[in-house]
Amino acid sequence: MKYKSIRGTRDILPEEARKRQYLEKVAREIFQKYGYEEIRTPIFEVTELFQRSIGDDTDIVTKEMYTFLDKKGRSLTLRPEGTAGIIRTVIENNLYRQKRITRLYYLGPMYRYERPQKGRQREFYQIGAELIGPDNPASDIEIITLTLELFHVLGLKNLTLYLNSVGCPRCRARYRESLKDYFKDKIKMMCTDCHNRYSLNPMRILDCKEDGDRVYIEKSPKIFDYLCQDCQEQFEKVKEYLHFLKIDYTLDPYMVRGLDYYTKAAFEIKYEGLGAQDTLAAGGRYDRLVRDLGGPDLPAVGFALGVERVMEVIDKEKISLPSGVQTDVYVATLGEEALKESIKLIRELRHENLKVLNDFNPTSLKAQLRQADKWKAKFTLIIGEEELSGKRATVRNMSTGGQETVPFSELKGYLLRNCS
RNA sequence: GUGGGUGUAGCUCAAUGGUAGAGCACAUGGUUGUGGUCCAUGUGGUUGCGGGUUCAAUUCCCGUCAUCCACCCCA
CATH class of the missing domain: 3.40.50.800 (Anticodon-binding domain)
Structure with a gap:
């Protein structure tokens, strides 16, 4: 065969397209109910937008972006995630001035140059939402409950909500120092990946899966003890509200975000048994991003889910979707x-x-x-x-x-x- | 980027160092113009691609591409 779809991309054949339409329909109905409006932004943006928002040192920026020069020599990049473009357009079009709170949702393809495996393609679809304006922990709860409701309506079970706080740059710096301190004499007993993490981003060590390393990690300082008062209070409120709503969650002090813009409460929703890529959705607060991209000082929360991963679970759980048309x-x-x-x-x-x-x-x-x-x-x-x-x-x-x-x-x- | 598995008909998969077979699907017939069941017959493959070893390679070796699994990372 002469022509084939390129690595990490897939054709969505009619049968799957039908299923995806259903997922999109359910999502749109829920967004509508919560007052989120759809926004569509370009598939590519100037490279700098992603460097600034996601972070120059992150894996996404350093090795996973589809970056190219256009005919005028400008560096452009296929979006690796949805938030940056949305915040850009919110600032560019002054959307935040029209209402006190901006609620937006999006769906579409994202691009990351990674080695394909189960639940991970180079072109993949995300559905996500951004809630821009409020900093009250109740807004974190809105995003979390919206995400959970979406999965509930789809009929997904066996999901676990993981919660952590990644703090703000101030508490993160203090925590980082304490980690360096703690691992200083232990790092030589740990794996080579951790050696690199130690100098580049010590918080990544917490994510290591080597059994030998886990022993040290379990006794390492927890971020909870290093949060500043503001972050501390916010996190307590989020937990309190979850408790109030009787929503089960698991604290995961080792959860680390791969995008630098996250602050304070962060969450992930996982489905056990999907393989290594088992996070169906993830999100959290990013209070500094709007300002960092040149906008006003507006806090925000958001989430995104991986469409392919959700479809995988729908198949695995044998969830029956509306049958083929007559x-x-x-x-x-x-x-x-x-x-x-x-x-x-x-x-x-x-x-x-x-x-x-x-x-x-x-x-x-x-x-x-x-x-x-x-x-x-x-x-x-x-x-x-x-x-x-x-x-x-x-x-x-x-x-x-x-x-x-x-x-x-x-x-x-x-x-x-x-x-x- | 690293390691390992796989690549044979549209699909799911067999087989063999002497140029391939099943089930499903598809087509035709059994019924001058009647489906879903059944029976019969038939179409369909340069065995992913390129190279090497060999009298002979789909089989062994190397490379490459793709895919899967894991690492890494993430949705």
Whole structure:
């Protein structure tokens, strides 16, 4: 085969597209209910936007971006996530001035140059939302409950909500120092990856999965003890509200965000048994991003979910989605004249919003009925010489097998009555 | 970026150092014009691509591409 879809990209074939449409429909309904409006931003932006927001030292920026020069030599990048572009447009279009609170949602493809594996493609779809303006922990709760409701409506079970606070740059700096201090004499016993993490980003050590290293990590300082008063209070409130709403969560002091803009409360929703990439959705607060990108000093919270991963769970849990669509009428013809008559009939029936299908090179009636069956037709019209001369059609009810003869002039009414 | 597994018909998969087979799907017939079941017959593959070893490679070796799993990282 000469041409193939490129590495890490996939075609979404009709069957999957149908399932995705359903997921999107559910998401849109929930967003609508919460007052979030859709926003669509370009797939590519200037590279600097992502460097500034996600962070120059993050893996995403240093090795995972699709970056290219355009014909004028400007450095552009395919978006690796959705938040940066949205904050850019919120600032650029002064959206935050129109209402006290800006609630936006988005869905679309994201691009990261990573090694593909289960639940991880180079082109992948995210659905996400941003809540810009409030800093009250109740707004964190809105994002978390919205995410949970989405999964609940889809019928997903066995999900776990993980919660952590990543603090603000101030408490993070203090925490980082204490970690360096703690690991100073232990790092030589740990894996080589951790050696690098130690000098680059000590908080990443907490994410290490080496059993030998876990021993040290478990006794390491916890970020909870290093949060500044502001971050501390915010985190306590979030936990209090979750408790108040009887939403179960697991504290995960080792949860580390891969995007630098996150502050304070951060959360992840995981599904056990998906493999290594088991985070279905993640999000958190990013109070400094709007200002860092040149906007006003506005706090914000948001989340994003990975569409492919959610689809994976829907399949795994055998969640039945609305079944494939039926066809109202299949038109089977015998002979050139009948085919000609059928194109007129089909047109008329489609004007009545009936779903009508046919074969353009009809062969035997048997083959056509087989097609009708494949398309799950409710009725098949049979038009041959007999019918043609009498200006009527044989109408076969595909579920009962019963047949009636109906004049062409009455077909519309007959089918409309029986197809509803 | 690193390590390992896999790549054969549209799909799911067999097989063999002597140029490939099943099930499903598709087509035709059994029924002059009647589907979903059944029976019969048939179409369909340069065995991912390139190179090497060999009289002979789909099989062994190397490379490459893709995919899967894990690391890394993340949604």
